[in-house]
Amino acid sequence: MALRQPLKGHWSFFFYPAGAVTLTGSAEYAIPGRAFNLTCDVPEEASSVKFYRRPLMTQSPQTIQVTGDQCYKILDGISTLCTPDVCSCQPSTFQYASEFVLVIIPIPGDHNSLWFCRRENTNLTNPTADSTDYTLNVFEQVTSIELQNPPPPVTEFDVIDLVCVTSPCRPAASVLWSVGGLNYTSFSSSRVQGTILSFVTVSILTLQITRALHGRRVICSAYNTDDGFVFDTIQPILNVEYGPTSSIDISPSDRVHTGDEGDTLPDITCTADCRPDCTFVWTRPDNINFTVSPVLSLGQLKRSEQGNYTCIAVNNIGSSNVTYSLTVRYPPSMPAVILLPTNYWIEGEEYRVLSCIYSEGYPAPASVDWFRDGVSTGVMTSTIIIGPLRPEDNGVGYFCRVRNSFTDSKMTNLTSAILLLNLTCKYNVTLSD
Template sequence: MYIQNQHVSVSNSDIKIHWIILLLLAVSSPSDAVTLTGSSEYAVPGTEFTLTCDVPEEATLVQFYRRPNVTTPVGSVQVGGDQCYNTQVNPAVPCTPDVCSCVTSGETLGTVFRWIIQPQTGDHGSVWYCTRTNLNLPDPALDSDDYTLTVAVPPRISNLKIETEDVNLTEGSSISLVCSVESFPPSTIQWFYKANNTVLLTTPDVLESTYTLTNADCLDTGLYTCSVRNSVSNTAVTRGIPVNVLCKPREDPRVNGNHRFGLTTSDDLTLTAMFLANPEPSFMWTFQDLANKTTSELKNGTDSFIIRNSFDRMNLSALSMGIRKDMHEDMYGTYTVTATNSQGSGRINFSVEAQGKPNPPYEGIAICPSADQAILIWRSAFDGGSTQTFVVGKRIRTQGIFVIDRQLDTPDPGQHRTAIISIYGLTGGTQYFFVVFAVNKFGNSTFERDVNCTTQVSQVHASACGTDSMYVPGVVLTITGVITLLFTVGLEIIFRRNRKLCCSKLQLPKQKEFQNIQLSERDGTPHRDNERSLYDQLDTNDVAKASVYSELGGHHHVYQNDPVSEGNGGQYEALKGRTASNVYEELHSQTASETETYVNTAIGGKRKQRH
């Protein structure tokens, strides 16, 4: 009634102007617009997602639609009695938090209306809008702008390829592997090398990743895996692609092979050649004897020679094994196996010889990291075909002998492998010389030159030296003053006595204390130029027993050259020329000391000195 009476009291022209103003305000004011938003940037498939319709002008009813269907709403919320009702069902029921809700502003009006959906992957990209209804407004029904629903999509690898024309690659070439993904949000893509599960490349938040393999090597052959994951995937999606790199045969760098063998006659010979090759190679064995230097091909089953070949396609290992039974002297020589495939050929040589003393260790290094410690490093050489042990000797500059400490004995780490030991109990600020003997039952050999290092000066000794450096000058000055004073008094006494005897005849007494003194050099002291090497190797012809070291029985043994000898340059004493009983008598009957010196002499025979 109030609204009708008000309209009656105004003219028709005023009514038109009033409605025009209201219409302009409704169109031009952004605060009156109906908006539809989602509860987050994207929806996760199978989880609740809230569509919120904001109605600033208030509404009694809000309906939610999904295009293209604009006639049947997906959800409907109405306010009644200051409560929110789900009118999508019949009869209407109060809203529950898992279905709908609203913010009321009166008995029949509300400003915010919410509808809960559970989108799936297929709902990604769907278009939604809401419609508010308020019969008391100039526009009783008003739609919101469209809202596009984004649904998180677990990753799916859509394409995995190699950007190259030829499936088989040659060594040194480059290839690119491309992995394309469909997902939302974008995924983290990782590349793995399947053989050892090594991560090659990680690229976050992308839909495509490219891994480039430059300068391809034979060992790059294998399965490469693209692994994809994003925030909505519980497990990674993977797909593999094989890469095949061809290469000519070569000795397998993953295997530490033995190329030199020492055998006795009647021993069995087994030669194992490991090649890296792709594709599978064929093998041929040849033999060159030591005596005639003639080369002949070895065939399986002939000349007591057996050949066994195999190929592991997974790791590209090509194995050829040559076996020879019951060795003879004419079987010593060089054995060569040649592997050939479509990419070329490669060969491995084996040297087979009679057993003998070991080759000298090499690449010796001595390091003194502290005042009482030295670290000795060397590489093992061929063991002569018999198990070898390494024995360490040490001396200081003022000593002429190397002292052997049997507690430093070191087992063979393997041919061409490195041995490292630490030596403790040294004196600070002292230069030490070291030598390493390789010993087997046939003899021994050692470094071409000894190695040395100087231990660090201890802090206590350095402090004492600093104090002494201030003390010594004071003592020297004091003694010098006393000597000067005594010298002056002596001159005064002599001067006075000479005055009393100036007129008498002077007779000097004979100096008998010098008559019987003769100056001479020390007997047997050599000149430095004539000093022999302290580490020359043993002559295998001089070795009579299986191991000299095992017979000595003491903790320390000393090897020394004879400085008088001018003969067979500095070889250590061996036990040749004695019967076994005499040897044991001499070694074990003398028990006064555990330290022995073995002196090498080229004249006058061999001797053992006891200290």
């Protein structure tokens, strides 16, 4: 068993004059029931040394005496040869030694007891000399540690303090923290309370709450020997509540989609990591609630469904949203050719105007081509000017064709009916299909 140094404390250093008698222990703490050595160091040598415990000086002291080159323990007038488990000395000359060791078996009640030794040497001017007092510290095992404030449900981004307190012990115990099996001791601070009789360690773990900590077990443990760990018996599991924040997403993952009218759009599913679970609401491009569901289901696309759809995820902690942009391609309407009622005269020549009438599709604008008797005129505007009119223009057929990327992808022709010019008289132009 290796003792642990106190969390807080100090070491005392003493300076003794030359020739001073000193009494020391074999360790900082004596373990109850185990042999512990009290060593009386006598630089000027002694024929015997008496060991006293205060305030029991009225009782017979334990004496170690040098006889020849042997050491004997004398108690109540009975002399016993020293053995390693009882006493020892190191004779320096015949009948004298400079170091005397008394082996004691301490009990818990011996803690903080005062001891001193007295050397005897009749050849010295001062035949007796006492050591300074030695305080015997007796080890007390830490037996428990308790979490004082098991955490209630917490919210992401909260900062909480958890407090663990040890049982009284000597020396003061060290405290370790783990969360989810990971060492969190560096996020804690400890202080020691108590007196010379025993110490209590109070340790505070400061925890920044994240969603990753949900379901993680918090454990505090204490030790004041290398093989004497004790663990908190509560060991709570963190219950972390959090809003969707940036976890909101959709599946399929593309947030911008272009489709053709009549195509079937796969369902769009909105997801978010929330505790408690989120409610999902989809809104239409006109900002009117569309459905209280994580799933947006449009089926076959219509041109009226084009626009931005917003999924909102919300729980009692917070809300977040993601936008899905839908573009629907569709064709222009079937065109029609009309003869404008107004004629134009330029330098005595007559001109007429034909117009290709249609509604735009998407994308717009559509492309327009004019044809005369089935041959492209190269005119690509929505109107065409005919003239100067001649008799041979009678019966000529004109039509227009419109297209956009939708009709191109579908390989669809949108062609108007043919308008035939009827020039039966100079200023009479009629429409004939």
